[in-house]
Amino acid sequence: MYTTIQLTDILNMPKVKRLHLINSIVGFKSANLIGTKNTNGRSNVAVFSSIIHMGSNPPIVGMVLRPTSVPRHTYENIKNFGFYTINHVHHKFIANAHQTSAKYKKSVSEFDACDFTEYYSPEFPAPYVRESKVKIGVSFVEEHPIKINNTLLVVGQIMEIILPEKAIEKDGFVKLSKLGTTTINGLDMYGKVQALSRFEEAKVNKPLQEKKKD
Amino acid sequence: MYTTIQLTDILNMPKVKRLHLINSIVGFKSANLIGTKNTNGRSNVAVFSSIIHMGSNPPIVGMVLRPTSVPRHTYENIKNFGFYTINHVHHKFIANAHQTSAKYKKSVSEFDACDFTEYYSPEFPAPYVRESKVKIGVSFVEEHPIKINNTLLVVGQIMEIILPEKAIEKDGFVKLSKLGTTTINGLDMYGKVQALSRFEEAKVNKPLQEKKKD
Secondary structure (H helix, E strand, C coil): CEEEEEHHHHHHCCHHHHHHHHHHHCCCEECEEEEEECCCCCEEEEEECCEEEEECCCCEEEEEECCCCCCHHHHHHHHHHCEEEEEECEHHHHHHHHHCCCCCCCCCCHHHHCCCCEECCCCCCCCEECCCCCEEEEEEEEEEEECCCCEEEEEEEEEEEEEEHHHECCCCCECHHHHCECEEECCCEEEEEEEEEEECCCCCCCCCCECCCC | CEEEEEHHHHHHCCHHHHHHHHHHHCCCEECEEEEEECCCCCEEEEEECCEEEEECCCCEEEEEECCCCCCHHHHHHHHHHCEEEEEECEHHHHHHHHHCCCCCCCCCCHHHHCCCCEECCCCCCCCEECCCCCEEEEEEEEEEEECCCCEEEEEEEEEEEEEEHHHECCCCCECHHHHCECEEECCCEEEEEEEEEEECCCCCCCCCCECCCC
């Protein structure tokens, strides 16, 4: 039995029900810890499910945040410091990752409060999460205020990527399911991914082929 | 053994290697078919992995696209017609979904070419994909040109959601793994998701609790 929910139904829902429904409905999301530093040198780390790929040449990533609400420390730090890190959430530490979404005071580092370890590479000033198998250093590039709801798209350029050498396949692809990277559904569900198929580039008038395994 | 890849390494990579690496590196992505119609009434459907949640009240979704390259029909149709649909990619039809990324001529409907069925709800003018278990009707709201790489963020408002009634849990959450919704890794890998845990809202100085099952 299918049901149809109209915009007016959504707007009239109790707040929590609307949050869960709308956050879960457009599909699976990335699961990342964003590492930042404020101008006093205090580190911060917070879980985000809104990191997206925006381009490969140059390598560009976006994230959506709401600067007027929690977790606002992340946004302030990105703007003031100019550099931040994206660190994959492994299935072994989903509880610690989720705990970073608690409203800690500015004087507390979530690295300490949630049992993560700061890691610095020789070339990059923002704190990575040592426990993450994939670490990405990003430099702030531009921001776009979204008029309809006062959210913000923050756009950054990838400056470095740290990952297990073996995870990079011959053609450059990184199979995240092999690395234990999770995905987020809605506000609070974490999931593991089972790879189904890779496909060759689709062509008109030619049957689609699965990619051969390495 | 970890390896570090710097921005200059990325910029100097062969194009295909860079595409696969950068597209796969920031995490799992949503898997959706975008249904549109042009002003002559011809329908179009194309797979996208760039749909993101941007807000719940009002319900807002974003998508990133490159208007100067394929699949540009989707963008033209969204701008000219004003309405489009987001339809989840189920694991049973990942090959058909991927085939929609072939460069079909404007005169061809990918609904026909890739064996999908158009479905229209009484309240919404853009074509849904009948085979998708979750269908979302969206109205165009605003667009933001990204300066650094000429991509575009298209922002829309959810007008209706059609889904199996049983899929909505008591608190509004929709568990996508139960519905067979897939996730995309990189350009061409499709995966199934296994739910691990849902967590209660994280609080400072309180151990994180898993949500009890319904």
